[in-house]
Amino acid sequence: MAVESGSAAPDTLKAGALGFVSNLVIGIASTAPGYSLAATLGFIVAVTGIGLQAPAVLLVSFVPMLLIAAAYYYMNRADPDCGTTFSWVTRAMGPYLGWMGGWAIVVADIIVMANLAQIAGLYSFLLVGWDSAAASTAAVTAVGVAWIVIMTAICVIGIELSARTQVGLLGAEVLTLAAFVVVALVKVASGDAGPGSVDPSLSWLNPFAIDSFSALVSGLLLGIFIYWGWDSTVTVNEESADPTEGPGKAAILATVMLLLIYVLVAFAAQAYAGPKELIDNADDVLSALGKDVFGTPLDKILIIAVLTSAAASTQTTILPTARTSLSMARAKAMPRRLGHIHPRYLTPDVSTILMGALSIAWYVLLTIVSENILFDSLAALGLMIAFYYGLTGYACVIYYRRELTRSVKSFVLIGVAPLLGAAILTAVFVKSCIDLADPANSESGDSWLGIGPPLIIGIGFLVLGVVLMLWWRFGHVEFFRRKPEVVDPAVAAAAPGGDA
Template identity: 55%
Template sequence: MQSKERAGTARGVPEGPKTGDKGLKSGAIGFVDALVFGLATTAPAYSLAAVIGLVVVTVGVQAPAVLLASFVPMFFIAAAFYHMNRVDQDCGTTFSWATRALGPWAGWMGGWAICVSGVLVIGSLADVASRYTYLLLGFEGAAGSKAAVTALALVFIGVMTAICVYGIEPSARLQNTMIVMQVTALVVFAGVALFRVFSGSAPEGSTVPELAWFSPFAIDNGGALISGLLIGVFIYWGWESAVNLTEETTDGRTASGRAALLSTVILLATYLSVAVAVVAFAGVGTASEFADDDAILSTVAGGVLGTTLGKVVVFAVLVSALASTQTTVIPASRTSLSMAKAGAMPGLFGRVHPRFLTPHASTIAIGLLAAVWYGVVNSISENFLFDTLSALSLMVAFYYSLTGFACVIYYRRELFKSAKNLLFIGVAPLLGASLLSYLFVRSLLVLADPGESYTGGSLFGFGLPMVIGVGFLLLGVAFMVLWRIFGESRGFFGRRPGTVHPEVAEGKVRVEETVGAPAEEGRV
């Protein structure tokens, strides 16, 4: 159906906000807001704190090189998101695009992977925000208490989910403030650390950066490079939430995709500067001591800025994790909304709040599932919670690579019309998807080893991270089959793969937004 208005248009009656096909508020946010959501979901401060020590342990001073190499497939997949969004502005992103290009079964699994990724990681983000809140306030006892951390984390999940329900505009205002806080803190930290290194005022053990630090070819051990790339999948993940907001963004056809592309570039600059600063100021030896400890940034920041100012970086990590707790709900909730509207999920998840114009049912469902998963898993073992994060890389690599392949296949008849199409719509997404597919398989092999598990446990002889990741994918297959047999799919599973219409590719007409919706006048 064409865009509609909630309020009457009779004379003297003010018009309500415009909504799109799924009932979401059109033009609620702009390009900058979408960019901020992409950055916030990635949680740059927390991501760096969580993995920089592990990267240094893996490749030493070549840590910046690994972050640079990890950026390449991410940017290539961001190009796929950009071009798919240009022809199909659907908040379900991978779900809708893979359905069009590869068929409903592939599309359903892509959407499932997005939803599961959110459920797996939201609790961990809230857990970090909770612990850092206590540390910032000086409550070391509470920070070391699992009960206290878990309780506050559950409160954070509830509050952030409520904000997502309340409206996208207040969410955007909150995120704009939070991203400025964390990025400013990281830039100041990196700048001061590098200044002290080059000026000679850094402590003993510091090292002046070299260009070789940025070269992946300087890493002699191929296995170490691959391991670093697997870590990179986690540290860059999340930028695509900008595209999940395409139906709520002004000029979403181009603005959302550009926001996703630019967010990956900003993340690259931020990650490289902080990684170089940490390695140069602290040295490989000190950084290696924090392989499984996200306190590395706060510890090094204390040496760089002093005890008092160093707490600014602690605050940045807190804000980063808290912001991502909220924004990570968005891709999962918008994807489940799109799936429900297409008949691929129960209609309950397709409900939009009549006042707030947000997918309140799916948002609340994702928040509840994340809280339950976190509460149960964390009560079993904190290490088990870490194993779920290891499994996250499988989900992310799966739906990212699916998007890249879908882009190439959907545009296949347009690729040779220009060199630009061939390079940016064909070659780049194909390379990105192929590399991520390889990393997916490599992750399976690595995580199959029980020794790679934080708990050291195994099931059926396989490591728990692999069991969790593959288990959720198989669970998705089971749900998909059950919905196909017993659900009211409204013909969703009868769809056939297609290719982009030439006029849609050229921007002359729009494709229908929802994969389950009939074509309309002016669309194909």
């Protein structure tokens, strides 16, 4: 699909630049597993009631992610477009919902970039022991902005450099987490763990041991957040060696590998410290356990894990947003300038730079206004995730609807699985709205019009998207005249599970 531009720029991204391993690395790194565990595990332990079922929550949270990953796989087979949700929902459900799906991706990525940048800035100082700078909002913000600038530049220079950077950052992160798991469990087995240690048990994987269904749902909301990001591997489909197969398979495998990482670290952390210690240090579980597990100065490697996690995710968050806006631009759903591709690097340079600039503006603005609003905006992120992941699941079923009865496998894998995943995420969206409406559930505890700020921020962004979409339609009706489509029967028949 050609990019419309007034310059003599190339009309495609750099095809064949990424192999399967690079796809997989981008998908895992985008979730920031080290940071996600550090910031979320303690809260998951807290909401499960008895505290020992955190691994069960992570297991249950994996289910909708795997189901939606199946939807990504089948939609990517039919349409390997870097716009992913935007392109697929447009094809299946029409241009209006497609535009909103693309908008949700852009907003979600910009929102999370502020938090990732802050973590990268903070941990840069913690790594070198500069505590006074770590306590300075201005210093942390300045370094966080620098991280965004560096990662934006890497994304512009080329997808291969981006992938190589990810391999290094993710490698350091995963090795550190693996070392933590091994050392913690060895100390538990040898009796060298702390007084709160608990012998690990497979019963921790049983979600039915959680006393309250409400507690399970609350844990599920947190769990879905820490899995979010694996879809980045599909946004680089046009730059992949096997665009119709590789990215989709990598997305599914990424969710499985994330499950292993999360469950193993949760087991090790709970066994070593016990639930109370994790709850007491919920803001940063890994750093709190680092000194006890590794001792000084080896505890620094956990700081490195969180730092590399945030840095890697900063980069891989830029990738999907730039490619979503590129896809929207060439479909005439956004200004065509956003579809410009750099003549040398073959990357969406204008979209990438704009993404970095908007992320910096959002981060600095929220830091100036209130750090509480920064965290409230992060709480609203779950709404965006559930919205566009759910849309993708529904789009898969609708797009393939005429082919679902070709076989039992087709009905289950292309129909039931994506539909169930979408239904779960719709329920999560509704539950999130109910929870976030309570001001007590916000970081600040403030009330805006009697409603919690996270809900105002989340719904406000969706409403803003509707306004911008209608404004764009006023002068650019061509895109909005597109009619929903169905999958080519030949494509459906060739898909695994799609044969009769």
